[in-house]
Amino acid sequence: IDFDVGLRNLDLIMGCERRVVYDLINVIQDEATLNQALIKDKHCENLYVLPASQTRDKDALTRDGVEKVLKDLTEKMGFEYVVCDSPAGIEQGALMALYFADEAIVTTNPEISSVRDSDRILGILSSKSRRAETNGIPVKEHLLITRYSPERVEKGEMLSVQDIQEI
Structure with missing residues (x-):
């Protein structure tokens, strides 16, 4: 999960930037499902990317919303590991990733x-x-x-x- 809201780049690093339709904030705000927002890696069978929003405000990251996404990934979708890519510095995205x-x-x-x-x-x-x-x-x-x-x-x-x- 990319937690760098406003400055996302995990999708670029993973080579899936052209496949981003929905993002973490869309899922938190119930504008999309996790299945719609997750991008499956083309090279690694069990790797998915959940991109951060490029256009939303960092305040859209809520503790309840992030907790629900993490719980859904592990309990409903069966993910064994969830890697949270935290932005540099200490701001909302970093604090949410650190909290959980x-x-x-x-x-x-x-x-x-x-x-x-x-x-x-x-x-x-x-x-x-x-x-x-x-x-x-x-x-x-x-x-x-x-x-x-x-x-x-x-x-x-x-x-x-x-x-x-x-x-």
């Missing part, structure tokens, strides 16, 4: 500002997710470091893994 997370892969670059932003996201997961609110099992967290270059670390041009862990 069971497991989270947070990406960061080896730069101080990116690491600090990722640390804030991890803090939200541990304090404002549904699991945190209900004192459930904590969200399983993973930090994925992208654009990492051992050569640049040696030259002092980039944070090391140890530096990132300390921040």
Whole structure:
């Protein structure tokens, strides 16, 4: 599910941008069914994309609406895994994806500002997710470091893994 309302791009990355008819917001607002909005990947049999809206306001993402979509995907349609692609930054789309997370892969670059932003996201997961609110099992967290270059670390041009862990 692409949660980047207004700036969707998962459909572009997945090569299905020309097949988008309905989106996540259409489903939340009962303007389309999940079956109408889901786009089946042409290369991977069990992969589907639910695109974000390109034109709607982020406020159209409601907790109840997102919960219903996730429940329908898992309980009615039998999806074993639902990957939520969260937008960069902390806004409505990111907060909705984080709230319902069971497991989270947070990406960061080896730069101080990116690491600090990722640390804030991890803090939200541990304090404002549904699991945190209900004192459930904590969200399983993973930090994925992208654009990492051992050569640049040696030259002092980039944070090391140890530096990132300390921040």
